[in-house]
Amino acid sequence: MSCQYCGIQPNSVNDISKESEQLAKVDPKDLMPLPAPYDGDEYRPSIAQLKDSSREAHPASATLDGVLAAGAPEPKTKEEEDKIVQQFISGLRKLFTKENNWTFLQPLTLSMEHCARCQTCVDNCPVYEASGWNEIYRPTYRSEILRRLYFKYVRPGNKLLTKFQNNDIELNYTLIARLYELAYRCTLCRRCAQSCPVGVDNGLITHDLRKLFSQELGWAPKELHEKGTVQQLTVGSSTGMNSVVVKDNIEFIDEDISERVGWEVKTPWDVEGADVMLIENAGEFLAWPENHGCTAVILNKAGINWTMSSEIAGYDGVNYGLFYDDVQLARVATRHFQIAKDLGVKKIVMGECGHEHKALATIADRVGVDLAPRESILTLLADIVKSGKLKLDPSRNDFAITLHDPCNTVRNLGIVQPQRDVLKLIAPKFREMTPHGIHNYCCGGGSGFAIMSGNNFEDWRNLVSSRKKFAQVLNAFGDEDLNTDETKKYICAPCSNCKGALRDMLEFYGAKEKSGIYYGGLVELVVNAMPDTAEPLLDWDMM
Amino acid sequence: MSALHGLVYLSVLIFLVACVARAVRIARAPMHLRWELQPVPHEKPGKSMYETVDYWEKTLEKNHFGELAVMIPEILLLRGVWEHNRSLWFPSFALHFGLYLLIGNMGLVLVIAIMALSGVEVGTGFGLLLTNAIKAVAIVGGGLGTIGSILMLIKRATDDGLSKFATPSHFFNLVHLGAIYVTVLLWALLDPSFVVNLSALYAGLLTLNAIPALSTIAMVHVAVVLLFFVYLPFTHMTHFFTKYFTYHSVRWETTPNVKGGKVEKNIIKNVTQPVTWAAPHIGADGKKTWVDLVSGTGEVKKEKEA
Structure with a gap:
């Protein structure tokens, strides 16, 4: 390893x-350079x-990279430590059974x-590149750890042959705690998978690694689990809003947007037999209320018979289960489908939320x-x-307007042209x-990172996982005065x-x-273009 | 029938049975959740089903030639490696294409062996053309493969990323493949009757008749090839056929779940299996199925209690 004051990298996979x-x-000096005028040292601070x-x-x-996104529980005794190791092995084996993981057994x-270990995929990872090619962020690094464990504990065969073909690795609590943390250094953007000639998917491996921790050990970041899917299934939304609060908020949004456009805008609730049931990410209602307001303006203007649902989870399209837990994913999705069925709507329309698209349209x-x-x-x-x-x-x-392609909407569902047709x-x-x-770079907030900001993780996200996107944005506006x-x-x-x-x-x-440089959704630009x-709609001072 | 006959047939049998067993194991895995990845070439170019309003009410065009247009350059020319790992492309291309040429050559040798067995004159006309072609392809394939093996060995040993992830088998595989290429190259270059001997070997194997005495280099070549047949199905090199699954059953698998369809039947089979995940929020007891766990509000209450 190099000195402790500079960037540190493991020398081998087994160092974990x-x-x-x-x-x-991560050494700030190693970080991928940004275009001018963001090329100074002040734009590469330390985490x-x-x-x-x-x-x-x-x-x-904490000994992984000095950053904490998830944080494994610390065993108090040797017995507890051994128990965690045994639970991990048990979970690893379940990951390869059809009963427990029919959901992804074949692709996993x-x-x-x-995997030919050819490393063809690695240069496509924005995290690895932006970090200055730090080994632990190499997309194949965590996959290789899981692969060695797989051949050791799930398909052991002859010990010598297994070592010959796949190398050995020592499984201990240190590995488990670091690997858990490392499972939250990949945005699951699947850009690496697109480039693999064999079709190996490191994003899927990371996804299923997260599942092992959640579904067997009960370990998951609180933003995704307790405050995420559990709150959504019990209260109604990962924002913590129940149906009374959300209706109040939407009423306020409707009043505000009505004032701004100059005509009455109303959000319909629980309309049976509506043509469209709109499910948006409820985070919009708090962070970007004009997004819902503009969507409502457009749907009303277009004469669409639409509704929202006030049922638990019916007004929040997020499904963080997609990022860490198949059972939680299925629970949320099942709620969404049941609500649509009960209301007898003709279709669900997914709001401007990428992972909602992936969860609801394809995975679920x-x-x-x-x-x-x-x-x-x-x-x-x-x-x-x-x-x-x-x-x-x-x-x-x-x-000047540029377009960010959300990985889940574009790389997964292939929705590329509609948003461009509108912008045109x-x-x-x-x-x-x-x-x-479909070859876009992730915003850096994928797989739940956007809502995870505990400890110093937000620093890491801004400096490392969002860095490539920031460089792209600067280049897109390169002909403007920055x-x-x-x-x-x-x-x-x-x-x-x-x-x-x-x-x-x-x-x-x-x-x-x-x-x-400002950011916002697409519906805001549509309403901003309405001359009447x-x-x-866009008020730069308020953005 | 000689011992060599037995060894060849046993090796081929092991190769076939092990490959089929692996393919069956993969194919019989339960239908998984959708995990497609763009580009999906059987969709009309630039037209995902999700870009069409009410797509489920419409007949969507499929472009199966689109899949071939992706797979052919990928398999033959290693397009992915060319685009994403340029410095590895030539070593890898030479290694793979050498093998393709030798596999293709096996077909040509088979043709000339059958011609000879049928009493067709192979020393003139088409037979002569074929003879020359077999020798040329063996030299080019063996030469290209030898260069690929050597370059890949150097890359594996010296490239930081490749060496960190290399296993002993990676080096063994390259040496093994290199041995196949070098021996066929030497055999073709040193033996003036290379094609005659090779076709006689095939004819002997096909008819169970005596196989002519082979030179040492030829015997070594046959031995390393047979070892490769036996060894390959138990390695990651089976990606030559499992690639079909990673592309067709995962990346490009977009079959929607429609009422009464095959997907629906598979879903019912999947979700009625018992679950044993141990985390408390799952609520599994080894008897409850996926349906029990995800439907209703019982599990939500468990979360509250927890």
């Missing part, structure tokens, strides 16, 4: 089980040191057994039967805009990022979690004040 002060450390109390609570996890086995397509059809708001929006039902004046969006009609200064579409906030630049990000990550990223680098509103 060897006790050391720290397995890896904050963990507080002593955090280190004491999760000492083993394929990825475990056929096989968790039950007789499911309501699901459609993306982006697809519906393009249909509405192209139909001419809305009067639009693109000159009202006469500022309403955004005269639209420009693409490079690369874009040294002034006078010329406004807008990142259109039709996804709640992406917006959360972009918000933190822009704030971290001071990009709003320095360069006039009382005032333009």
Whole structure:
């Protein structure tokens, strides 16, 4: 290992089980350079040191890279430590049984057994690149650890042959605690999987590793589990809003947007037999209320018979189970489908939320039967805009606009064109990022990271996992003056979690004040282009 | 029938049975949740089903040639490696393409062996053309593969990323493949009757008649090839056929769940299995099925109590 004051990297895969002060450390000097005017040292600060109390609570996890996103519980006795090791082995074996993991057994086995270790995938990982190629963030690093454990404990065969073909690894609590933490250093963007010639998917391996911890050991970040899926299933939303509170909030949003557009906007609730049941990420109602307001304006203007549901989980499209737990995923999705069935709606329309798209449209397509059809708001929006039902004046969006492609909507579902069709009609200064579409880079907030900010994880996210996206944004606006906030630049990000990550990223680098870079959704741009509103919707001072 | 006959047939049998067993094990895994990844080439180019309003009411066009357009350059030219790992491309391409040429050559040898057995003159005309082609392909394939094996060995040993993840078998596999290439190359270059002897070997194997005496280098070549047949099905090198599953059954598997469909039947089979995950929030007891665990509000109450 290199010196403790500089970047630290493991020398080999097996270093993960060897006790050391720290397995890896991100050195600011190693970070991927950013384009001007963000190329100075002040834009590559150090990640904050963990507080002593955090280190004491999760000492083993803290030795991964000095960052804590999840933090494994610390055993108090040797017996407890041994028990964790045994539970881990038990979970590992269950991951490869059809009863417990029919959900992903086939793709997981394929990825475990056929990797050529050619490293063709690694340069496609924005986390690995942005970190300055730190070994522990190499997409194959955690996969290789799980692969060695798989061949040792699940398909052991002849010991010598197993070592010959797959190398050995020592399983101990240190490895488990670090591996748990390491499972939360990948955004599950699956960019690496796109490039694998054999079809191995490191994103899937990380996903199933998280499942092992959650479903067998009961370990998951509190933002995803306690405050996430559990709160959504018990209270109604991961935001903590129950149906009374959410209705109040929506009423307020309706009043506000009515004032801003100059006509009455009302959100319908629990309309039986509606053509469309809209399920948005409820985080929007608190963080970006105009997103719901604009969606309501557009649906009403287009004459669509739509509704929202006030049932538990019916007004919150998030499904954090997608990121860490198949049972929780199925519970949330089953609620969504049941509500749609009870209301007798013709289809569910998923709001501007990427992981809701993936969870509800594709993954959950096989968790039950007789499911309501699901459609993306982006697809519906393009249909509405192209139909001419809305009067639009693109000159009202006469500022630089670029588009962020949320991984879950684009790389997974292939929804690439509708949002561009809309922008073509309403955004005269639209420009693409490079690369874009299905080859986009993650915002850095994928797989739940956008809502995880405990300890010093937010620093890591802004400095490492969002860094590639920030560079892309700067390059997209490269023809604009980035040294002034006078010329406004807008990142259109039709996804709640992406917006959360972009918000933190822009704030971290001071990009709003320095360069006039703002972010928001797509529906806001559509309403901003409506010439008959009382005032333009976008208010830069309020953004 | 000689011992060599027995060894060849046993090796091929082991190869086939082990490959089929692996394929069956993968194919018989339960239907998984959808995990597709763009680009999905059987969708109309640039047209995911999710880009169409009310797509479930419409007949979506499928483009099966799209899949071939992806797979052919991927398999033959290693397009993925070319695009994403350029420095590895030539060593890997040479290693793989050498093998493709030698496999193709086996077909040509089979043709000339059958011609010879049928009494067709192989020393003139088409037979001569075929003879020359077999020799040329063996030299090019063996040469290319030898270069690929050597370059890959150097890469494996010296490239930081590759060496950190290398296992002893990676080096063994490359040496083994290298041995196949070098021996066929030497056999083709040193033996003036290379094609005659090779086709006689095939003819002997096909008819169970005596196999002519082979040179030492030829015997070594046959031995390393047979060892490869026996060894390959138990390694990650089976990706030559499991790739079918990673692409067709995972990345490009987009079959929607429609009422009364095959997907629906498989879902019912899957969700009625008992679950044994131990985390308290799952609520599993080894008897409760997925349906029991995810439906209703019982599990939500458990969360509250926990």
